[in-house]
Amino acid sequence: MAKDPTFDELFTALEEKARKLEQGNLGLEASVKLYEEGAEIVDRLRKILEAAELHVRTIQNRLADDEAQLREVEADYDAGDD
């Protein structure tokens, strides 16, 4: 399955179409086609913006190697203490 285009990709495509349209000299059919495609992208972007809701997730800290080693040493030390 093709991956959905990102917001960035859609927005960049929109800017490109708007730029081409503005340059003109495309003829009517090509202009209307570009306009139609651009309007569709505008719709998609609006829907994305409207539906957006911030997601937050937390990942595990990957303790740096020396720190991890320190932990191991501490663990050994604790074990030996018993």
Added chain:
Amino acid sequence: MSQALPVSAVVNFVREILENNEILTDLWIVGEVSNYTRSQAGHRYFSLKDSASVLRSVLFAGKMPGMQLHDGDRVLVHGYVSIYTQRGELQFVADFVRPEGYGLLNAKLEELKERLGAEGLFEPGRKRPLPRFPQCIGVVTSPTGAALQDIRNVIARRWPLAELVLAPALVQGEQAPMQIVGALRALAAQPGIDLAIVARGGGSIEDLWAFNDERVARAIFGFPVPVVSGVGHETDETIADLVADVRAPTPSAAAMRSTPDVRELWTGLRVLDRQMASAAREAVGAAAAEVEASLGRVRRGSPNLELHAQHVARLLREIESGLERSYSDDRARFEGVAAQMAALNPIATLGRGFAIVETAATKKVVNSTRKVKAGDRLAIAVSDGAFWAEVS
């Protein structure tokens, strides 16, 4: 040991031990300068002493070339312990000197700044641009701090499209540097992170010390995507700030620098939409003008009648399809924009005197002379209604 060693072997052996000792190779010493001399080559020799001991020291010409010392100065000196092999004397090789009144933290900070700066970690040329629309933003900060709340709030308001990935870390105390390094490593291993924010709320210079740690600086430097720092308040500048691709004065400001604002994007989209619509309308207008010109030629009895008729038919077909397509789309759902669109829609061209022609019998659009014959009834749609006509 079965055989006697030459003196130099012993001295070199001791030197190697000293120069490989972790503590002795990265040492801060506080003491008083005495016996200061400067050689012709620019090396500065002096003793560091306190009430009980003396340590022969040297600041070679390449290090801090402008630095002048005076007997009696109380100084903080960074360097490593070695042996002056010709004399078999213990020697402290200094590379950084500050007056004692400077304070150790400040002196350490300056030494590190100078060293990392010379290494190129702060080079403006290596700062990476931030992505325009980040989808996944890593955050390294305390999971319980106000900084995280601030960042969350700002991004929820400005750019809720993003996913925040929090890599929690202590941001204060002895553990903090390694935890920050670990958090950055964890983030770097996550697929799809577009940028990372490293943040901590305000505090004293000691509170912010983890962000002046060399390991943290190198982890930021080596991070695979751009890093935005937001540490402390406006006035605090840490080494993390200097290494980061973008330095923001606070955690909130870091969140702002990292994200676009949806409100501006709504405006931007409206502008693009309007530009496109007016460009499309212009194209329709140009085609309509061409139809007009062709019709004029037909009326004047041009010899290539059939050619002109075809051209007109093709243009009319295109105009019609353009009108139809832009008319049938469902942008009406976005009401505010729809109103603007209507004003700009190519359908408005009908208002300028162009018509859609259909046969009365079949309701087919007449886009060719071949579609009608004398006596056919036609329906002509104009901007405010329709009327009948007959082909003659």
